[in-house]
Amino acid sequence: MITVSGLTKRYGGFTAVDAVTFSCRPGRVTGFLGPNGAGKTTTMRVMCGLTPASAGEVTIGGHHFADIPNPGRHVGVLLDASAQHAGRTGREVLTIGARTMGLPDSRVDEMLALVGLSPEESKRRVRNYSLGMRQRLGIAHALLGDPSVLILDEPANGLDPAGIRWMRDLLRDFAARGGTVLLSSHLLNEVEQVADDMVLIGNGRIVAAGDKATLLASSHTGALVQGTDPAALTAALVAEGLAVRPAGEGLHVDATPLQVGTVAARHALVLTDLRPGGGGLESIFFELTADSSREAVPTLEGAPS
Template structure:
């Protein structure tokens, strides 16, 4: 489970996250929604130990990320698609990550094939990857440790329609296997197709934590329900 408990983050006088509490449970694809500047990215960075909370706790499986001995085997994360060194081949990038987390080298070939990057694509260097290929590599890295938790920020960015369809099916399959999946996105139509639960924040505070159906009830679409919820 992913858990935020009275989570806050301040940068000087600016409050990015303000007393945020919610839980993301296994067995669901949970969409993480909010306007620009709402605190979504800051919250995800605190879950991954990249930002230290000013107050409260950000826990994954009851522990802080920086306490995990082999983090890639417990949490798969994507915050930025272009994560590979520009001079390193795609396969070598994943092999380095695998070795650093005690993951068998054969898993590299498995996730490259799963992400559609086997063959010639695996030998391309980071600088030679298109935006979509770089995004697929970032997703492959998140899947590398076969983790029980996935935490992805705008994962369909740069993917073509076939890639979006592949990722949607993958996330729903992972949730059906009892894993915990949190996906941040600005794409309301895609979130409506992929997620079955939502956490919505605005101005660093929780606005909604519910099923998609309950959140949309009485509104023409998820987009309309979202705009209504974050107004003001």
């Protein structure tokens, strides 16, 4: 269990994290989302005792990180896959970690096998690792002490599609065994697939938090539908008193998919597509964090129109 209570972090006159409060429960994966500079990494650094809080606190299992004896046996952390000794081999990195935690060297072989680093790769120096290999090594180090809590900042960076799927399965299995996972990522589709709960942060403040189903349901406005006879479908929906407007190759209806499907069945109309009208996690993300986004559509002087 991770509990963040009124957490604030200031750097001079700049407030990076402002009265942030949320929790991550055992047996669940919590996605921590926000634009660059929103306060995600600062929050996670405070969790791990790397950055002192200006106000508020973070506890893991009821304890501050610094008060947990042999913390690597309880909390697995990956904040920066590149922050590993470039001159050591992957095996050496894990061996040092294992001995620091009082673990047998056999645990190193278990973790290398778990993350898919071969014996040959484990003997290469970290400076010669790809970003994806460093991520795998970092995940191996986070899991080395068989912790009950994982705190991972952008763990999918550099992983190929097969690696991302592997990581997704790994985190789901960890949570299914009762573990607590806090996952920060910019890969919204991956977070949507793996997370049970979500916390969205912008400008250092929480803008939304809750279970995934509830948050995604909040973006479902109406229904999108297509049929083999668009004119008849439109007429049937309008006759039922439903507002209809064109949307791409289909129709947007101010009703639930169930209501639309019921009308179509009543009039014996064939549907080729029927789904909620919301834009999913990406839509929620951009809507709620728009004020803190750096991105805008650029306008170049002299560009052809």
